[in-house]
C-alpha cells in the first residue's frame with residue numbers, strides 16, 4: 088500500500104515515522120495509521136514490477152482501475168541492467184507521447200546521441216492496425232564516442248495510451264527496451280499542466296562479457312540515468328513548446 092506522505096493531523100512528514108507491526112506511527116504526535124487508513128488519509132494499492140513502483144489511483148484517477156499495469160515484454164531480470172530517470176515538464180501526457188512517436192526528430196534534435204537515422208516504416212495514421220503492425224521501425228546509430236557508433240534496428244509502439252516502448256529488434260543490445268511512461272500530475276501553482284516522464288531503460292546483450300558488466304550495475308545505473316536525462320531535457324523542451332503553442336491557440340484557423 089502507498090499513502091500520502093503528509094500526516095493528516097498537522098502535516099508532519101510521514102516518511103520520518105516508524106512502522107510498527109504494520110502500523111505507521113507519526114513522529115510528531117504518534118498518530119497511528121494502518122492499511123485501513125483514517126480521517127484525511129487514504130492508502131492506495133501499490134504494485135512493484137521489479138523496476139518501477141506503481142500506485143493505483145482508483146476513483147482519484149478518473150479512469151477504470153486495472154488489476155495490474157500494462158507492460159510490454161522485458162528482458163529477464165537476471166540478464167539485464169535497469170535504470171530509471173524521472174523528469175517533470177510543463178505539458179500534458181499527450182505532448183510527451185507525441186514527442187516519443189516522432190522518430191524523425193532523433194538525429195536532428197539529438198545529434199550528440201544519434202546519427203544515420205532512417206524511418207523504415209510508420210503506421211498509417213487513420214487505420215486501426217493489429218498491435219504487431221501498429222509501430223514505427225527505425226534504423227539508427229547510437230553514438231558512443233566521437234568516431235564510434237552502434238547501428239541498431241528499433242521499434243516504437245504503445246502498449247497503452249500513456250506509455251511508449253522502444254525495443255531494439257536487431258543489432259547490439261537486441262531485446263533491450265526503453266519504456267517511457269507519461270504520468271499526469273497535479274497542475275503547478277501557475278495553473279498549467281505538469282507531467283512526469285518516468286523512463287525505464289532495461290538493457291541486455293548476448294555478448295559473453297555482459298554477465299560481468301551486470302556486476303557493475305551500481306556504476307552503470309548513474310550513467311544510464313544521465314544519458315536518459317540529457318535526452319529528456321531536450322525532449323521536454325519539445326513537449327513544453329507543443330503544449331504552450333496549443334494553449335496559445337496555434338495553429339489558428341483564420
Ligand code: FES
Pocket residue numbers: 094095096097098099113114115116117118
Ligand atoms: S502531525 Fe502527525 S501526529 Fe501530529
Ligand SMILES: [Fe+2]
Pocket residue numbers: 186192193196197318322
Ligand atoms: Fe527525442
